[in-house]
Amino acid sequence: MISPTKIWRRQKTTVKQLGLTGTVVTWTKIFVPSSEYTSLAPFTVVLVELENKDKAFGQLVDFDIKDLKIGMRVKSVLRRVREVEREDVIPYGIKFRPTSA
């Protein structure tokens, strides 16, 4: 179980990163995931340079594969970020969606 305290602490960063637009610096598609991400796999992860010049990692959702490239414009959205047991606190965090979506 991820500690609820950890989730609570990370939320402070998440709030600041939500709803920002940015540019994909690089990306990969994960086919062999860690144990907490198996049901989502395969999934695409992007490194994004945000409008405020910060960088952030997140999975890319709701995109068309033909649009996927370095330099694509994305916006940060709120999603569930990892699988946890039904008894656990739900970790919400940043993912990215193309601004065109």
Next chain:
Amino acid sequence: MIGIVSYGFYVPKFRIKIDDIASVWGKNPEDIKRSLVINEKAVAGLDEDSLTMGFEASSMALSGLKIDRNDIGSVLFGSETPPYSVNPASTILGEFLGIGNNYLASDTQFACKAATGAIITTIGQIASGATSLGLVCGSDKANAATHDALEYTAASGSVALLLGQENLILEILGFHSYSSDTPDFWRREGIRYPSHGGRFTGKPSYFRHIKEATSKVLEKTKLVPSDFAHAIFHMPNGKFPREIAREMGFSESQIETSLVVSMLGNSYTASALMGLASVLEVAKPGQLILMSSYGSGAGSDSFVFRVTKNIDSRRREFKKSILKKEYIDYSTYLKFMNII
């Protein structure tokens, strides 16, 4: 005057066709589509839930407004599928929206009318001076047992409304609630899927409650059906709202803009409000809108809105936005709904 300052909505990208569900169970899709008047429904992704969709809708509602988010003194989250049984979604929503901490957070539950009840609560809070602005969000990732009649309609979506007293897009001219103990649909603690009373959800439930609430609000506001440019009735399927409209003297043209259920399914708490989001895309200043929700258990909240000139600057593109969609097959649907 108390009313709606702005609104936002969220429809997930994925759709499943009724044909695909029907064929799994050996049903003739045409029979299902004819009887429910629905072609496809919206499905949230595996990593989405009522809270994430509620955040999307609420973010849209708050975007472009010249307000201080700290002035929002109330966040009410209505859902039939909240992320937790115990632990409010309204605080998670408030946190991620950056509303500060000086607000009343509350989760409401009343089948598909949890959010319209929250609108009335918020009206009360504003009227009493407890807050000047209040956010109401209705959101559901509605699930149904496989092979249940509800599987064809239970859908995902969210709508959020910001209520206040100034700079309104919709004035609330009147409202009325009608409630009774009518167990037509329920889900007990620890049970995954809701149960329902089949045809019992019709006449003594949906029709009776909406008819009573709507009649009373018309009486209170001294209005008749022909006064309204648009009417919206809760949409458990495509058939019921048409029937209740006809029964109450509303024409097809008054309700047709609101009937998003045939394309999006029934997003439960967000269902009637989704009809409102569709109507607001075309509503003109001065027009009257009637909206009646229904929640099993049972009750109906009926509202009369008058559109103001502010609508033009806060209209949201609806029709075009829901065309951005991706079809999924039945097994992907089961995965996204966490059934497999």
Next chain:
Amino acid sequence: MIKVIGFYSTEFGEIWDKSLTALIADATLGALADAKIEKEKIDAVFFANMLSGVLENNLMLPARISEVLGTHKPVFRTEAACASGAIAFHLAKNWLMANPGKTALVVGAEKLTDYSPEEVTAGLAAAASGEEQAAGLTFPGLYAMMAQVYMQKYKYTEENLAYVSHKNHYHGTLNPKAHFRRPVTIDQVLKSAYVAYPLKVLDSSPISDGASAVIVTSDESLAKRSSHAVSVLASETATDSISLKGRTRLDGIEATQIAADLAFSAAKLGRGDIDVAEVHDSFSIAELFAMEDLGFWKKGSAGSQIRDLATMIGKGGKLTVNTSGGLKAGGHPVGATGVKQIGEIYLQLTNQADRRQLKKVKYGLTHNVGGSGGVAVVTILGT
């Protein structure tokens, strides 16, 4: 001068019948025998391991090593993900420089195959930042992200990467201790399944068990008695941010560049002096980065230079790379890797590398990277 006087490695691979402690014992006793010294001769032990705490709930390994050796001598443990082994060696070298006339054992070991690939993947992801992990990034995923930048910038395709695996698998066929001892064609690499796009199974080093140990000494008379001794000319390490977010560039590994510059200047050698190198090819792309960041090849040129296969055994190039099969074919028991790299160069410089023995080798280099480039260690050995 600090000298390496003995080396032993277990086989790398799926070693079902050995526990971590058994692997450590095998490598340790093997290295002592190779150096022809008694265990009493060891004054300190430097031990490298990454995941025993994460996967096995197995810590306090220094005391276990004390049990294996039957000694009360100091044992130090290092953890720097995949660079744990070279860091242990680096610390042993420094310790010996401060302690003339002493002898140290450097042993690296890892036991991974008791766990599912998802569990090991999750464990290895501990070498990534919390944010990278939260986004679902795996260790191959981080290298894949860097590969994307590199390939786009210098206009290479997956085929350019495939040559690394092809070469190192050939070397693996010559190493009886390699995890994989079969050749792979470029086509086989390209047709293997993706792990993290654009990296595939055959671009990636395997999950291996294994242990390696070297004996290092500052005892000059002991070194003089040894039939096979090589000098440690330099061992330098540099660090960088754990997250790719904090890197100044993503088309290579800056820590490698810094460590290499320090090492070459400490050894007073130029790039052209090196005859043999074991570089960190955890993924095919990593060997291309290594060749550029170590200064052997011009930045951006590795993708095309690798196609000449000039660094393959038997091609007659001045510099041959990853004769052991590298991490790719040789196997990658994380903590053991950096120690094995030193051992492979030791074998080459002392003419003990059997079928993969190069001719006339004088200077060798090892390059070990931790995480996605947060730690790099460059070691130079000479005869």
